[in-house]
Amino acid sequence: MSFFYLTPVKGDLPIYLLENIVIKRLDFLKSVIKKQNIVYNEYVVEGSVYDTVGHYMLCIIVILEGNSEFTQFFIKAEESLFIHRLKTLAAYDLRCFAKKLLRIIRKHPIDLNFLNSLRSLCRHLILKHVVQHICSDTCVENCSLHSIKVYFKHCLTFIAKRQVEVKHGIAYIPCSKWKTYLIQLFKDNLRNRLSRTNLDSLHNDPRITDFRRLVRKEIPILNNSENNILTSNEVDNCSKNFPPCMLNFHQSLRNKHRLSHNQRFSYSLFLKDIGMPVEEAVKFWRNEYQQVPNGKHKCCHSWKNDEKKFIYGIRHLYGLEGGKKNYSSVNCLRLQGFTEGSCPFKTFDSEAILHLLDIKKTDSSWSQMKKLQEQHQYTCACKLYFQKRFHRVSNNVCDSNFNFSPVKYYFATKC
């Protein structure tokens, strides 16, 4: 078995042991995410039976729970664990790792579209001189002594950031990026498993139901439910507690009576998730879009002419029309990824952000925030602002910067 988790293990285990494995793994993953010192744990020895069983069992629970936050936590934790394990591999161990993967691929029929890319990478890693180079200091940041050819669809993360050269649909991944690529493949494999595995037959298995109950005790967010109704005339008042991004949208909307598509989409979902029912949402947006847009705006829509379209759109976001899709509000990472910029910490000039946050340049936390901005730690900068403003720290085990969101910020102000 490999800690890449390409295939599950077969066999029988008593339930009490399975429970133990899962709980111990969950504890271990929590400490990995919190970046605490990784202490030896007999249940997570890489490549061992317990390690593989624990991983796949947690996959099952994550799939059945269907809670997006728990899923994100799991993916991030397993990825961090993989990164940690990869780092500790010496050249000889990395070669064994690659050999084992090739053996598994040869023996088992695995349905993965990027399997060829993984195999190609492993074939290079079993060559002694190659693997020694990878693990040595000579493989510097931009080293391309060796490279593999990968179909562009199998390395989308590199493509999106223009980190590799592409020619006629084939990307050339240099050796300096192979470890990163391996981590990306691990993540893709895990995501693929979590989204594609059909577990219908397990939904009613009483042993699994007991298991899920056990895990829920360990993971508080799986029990959360906030029940506060927000009406459209309360928004101005509540906006004082909005995170900077949403406050900016709100102020923009009040000033110009229009928002761009992405802004309107994100703000609508935010309001929905902090408790605004659909009737109030219609009132809220009608109030603004009935007014003439103020200033330069490409928007040619008005509530008078397009009322039906607007109401349909809002209802659609609430899952009441069309495909009845359940939209979840955007998190910080996604907001930061918008091209037009929506996270003020990422895209505002200094004067603009000082004005929005209503703090002075001379403020002590400002220089800290600026430093975090320079290091591209926009969510951290936001959390620092939150801490300073509300004098408390947000404390949730699944909560680390990668999955922070405007909704979490808002609810944290209420605690």
Add this chain to the structure above:
Amino acid sequence: MVGQYDENVLPDMLPVYYTRLFPQNLFCRWLSCGNSPQPLSNRELSFTLADDVYLRYLSINNQKEFFTLLQKKCPHKLDIGAVYNTKPSVGRHDAVVLARELVFDIDLTDYDEVRTCCQEAKVCDKCWKFMVVACEIINAALKDDFGFQSILWVFSGRRGIHCWISDYEARTLDSPGRAAVADYLCLIMGGENQSKKVHLGSDNLHSSIRRALIVIDKYFDDIVQDQEFLSTSDRLKSFLKMIPDEALRKQVQENLERMPTSSIDRWKCFVNNYNQFCKENLHGMRKMKYLIEEIKIQYCYPRLDVNVTKGFNHLLKSPFSIHPKTGKVSVVFKPDNAKDIKLDEIPTIYTLLDDSSSDNVQHQTNMRTAVKNFQELVFSLEKAEAVRRKTEANTSLEF
């Protein structure tokens, strides 16, 4: 000229246009290729009739049905959607998208913050140059980097261009794939609260960026002269905000304010100033290693509407449809000829059907050229699809 006619004559002219001039046969063949292996009937079309009546989930089985539908409904707008696993009218919300061309939409209103000759709906031959640059840069990236071959460029009818890629690999690209391609091509990031929207870092530039700069340099001096980016105090202020170093910024401000208003001269002065500053401040330069390139890119690099590219349920305007407000035909053009396009030479429904119009002959010629361009693309797409199907059939027979 457009001003002599108004939208009210459209209902009379559109039926004639659809019957005589709209390339129905090529259109159906193009869509059929894009649908393959699904039948043509699984493609969603939408019509917008007079008075903004919107019809979705339409589909056609063949060209004859298409012709009948056009005659019956006489749409003012014709949009093309995705290929579903069933006839769109049957599946509606449960239907699954199987394929859709990879599309790009570039609109001149996204350049409003840099173009000075026009704003909003207005467009002229000066700001059209931005579209020429965008077309050349994106076309090269799609062909050379991603290996796409069936790339259709269409004038959007008023102030922009669309690009449709029908290669099998593009049609079957999933949402993360489309997002990655869009992000690959996106260099300008930030909203109205950010003055400097391009950051290239200090490592070696990616080859696609270097190639884009070569294209920009071909047209940069002309664009600077047309747009006069540095001639007024407001424009100069916006320009200065793109310089991250305060000392350099002050120098440049003093030097440029002293000069006469010619933007091209001011630009040359800025470049000299920057080079001199670099020589004198070797250690502080990491942050500004590519400042000149970043500024050129912020002014001239393509500004895509990434939402159009990332989603595949978007309904996008069809080639050869008529823009209701301008009457212009969404003509197909070749990227190499983009620089020769003059906006008033683009055929309109009015000039095409009015023999007495002074532009009639020229517009008819341009219309024929556009149809020929479309034909070339459809032919090579059909050939490529035939080859692909044959190869697939052969590989499935191998043991």
